[in-house]
Amino acid sequence: MPLLKPLYLPKPAKIEDIIIENSQIKTFVLSFTDRAYSESFTFEPGQFMMLSVPHCGEAPISIASSPASPGPLSLSVRKAGKLTKALLELQEGAVIGLRGPYGNFFPMPEFADTDLLFVAGGIGLAPLRSVIETCLADRGRYGKITILYGSRTPSDIAFRKDIDSWRQVPGVNCLLTVDQGEPGWQENVGVVTTLFEQAEINGAQTALVCGPPLMIRAVLAELSRRGLKDENIITTMERHMKCGVGVCRHCHMDDKLVCVDGPVFNLAQLRDLEVMELA
Numbered sequence: 272m273p274l275l276k277p278l279y280l281p282k283p284a285k286i287e288d289i290i291i292e293n294s295q296i297k298t299f300v301l302s303f304t305d306r307a308y309s310e311s312f313t314f315e316p317g318q319f320m321m322l323s324v325p326h327c328g329e330a331p332i333s334i335a336s337s338p339a340s341p342g343p344l345s346l347s348v349r350k351a352g353k354l355t356k357a358l359l360e361l362q363e364g365a366v367i368g369l370r371g372p373y374g375n376f377f378p379m380p381e382f383a384d385t386d387l388l389f390v391a392g393g394i395g396l397a398p399l400r401s402v403i404e405t406c407l408a409d410r411g412r413y414g415k416i417t418i419l420y421g422s423r424t425p426s427d428i429a430f431r432k433d434i435d436s437w438r439q440v441p442g443v444n445c446l447l448t449v450d451q452g453e454p455g456w457q458e459n460v461g462v463v464t465t466l467f468e469q470a471e472i473n474g475a476q477t478a479l480v481c482g483p484p485l486m487i488r489a490v491l492a493e494l495s496r497r498g499l500k501d502e503n504i505i506t507t508m509e510r511h512m513k514c515g516v517g518v519c520r521h522c523h524m525d526d527k528l529v530c531v532d533g534p535v536f537n538l539a540q541l542r543d544l545e546v547m548e549l550a
Contacts, residue, residue: 278516281323281368282308287343289363292429296394297359298335298347301369314338315376316401317507317535321515322346323368327357331512331530333398334372339408344369347397347429373515374534377402377479377505385477386414388470390490392421392463392482396430398507399481403433407440417470418445421463421486425449425456446470462486464493474498480506491538501539508533508541 288300303309323329336345406413422428446466448459513521517531525544
């Protein structure tokens with residue numbers, strides 16, 4: 272059997288900490304066991320890692336931590352199949368495989384002096400968390416920050432500690448909504464677009480969107496209707512990936528590959544690809 276090319280060989284990474292976000296999502300704090308490699312490792316907000324568990328396969332997972340905070344990587348994982356089930360059962364100290372980072376990333380220099388609107392649903396807040404934390408690490412460089420986050424129920428809300436922290440930062444407006452309320456819930460009930468009136472959305476903002484496909488489609492349509500330029504509406508696309516480096520072409524989207532040309536696209540690019548029909 273031929274040996275794997277170095278490109279496909281994962282680097283061992285130790286689970287340093289596990290944060291339980293809700294009943295389906297955990298955030299794994301990971302450190303590469305190779306100290307020299309760990310010290311030289313860099314990434315940008317929006318990129319992803321190919322994560323592997325022995326005998327269970329490999330899958331792309333967005334980086335949830337910020338490059339502004341060197342050290343362990345944070346990857347948030349939702350239970351979805353064999354690999355994620357096995358990963359969610361691991362304990363601190365276990366070793367998994369990581370290779371990457373892969374994909375393009377959010378254009379952070381273009382966000383300088385701009386009001387930013389983040390719209391997320393469920394685990395879709397994970398890749399946006401990387402951008403938010405990067406912005407907050409250099410707060411004076413960016414304008415007003417508005418974060419709209421939707422979940423199915425209050426019990427499903429993830430990243431609660433982060434949300435509580437963000438709400439304490441001047442110039443940051445963080446609003447929550449759920450599809451179905453529970454006793455004691457005093458915030459909004461409804462889909463995430465029902466928060467738009469409270470968020471004072473205007474055409475001068477740059478919007479970053481991540482979540483379930485149906486949510487993304489509805490949000491992009493509403494943002495476009497409210498006057499945001501297509502180039503200033505940015506989202507991430509999901510496709511099943513195998514190699515992560517543009518070889519297998521399993522994640523093709525017309526003539527683009529999500530693992531190489533994405534996962535970050537703006538609405539103008541999606542319209543050119545004819546993959547985003549908005550109501």
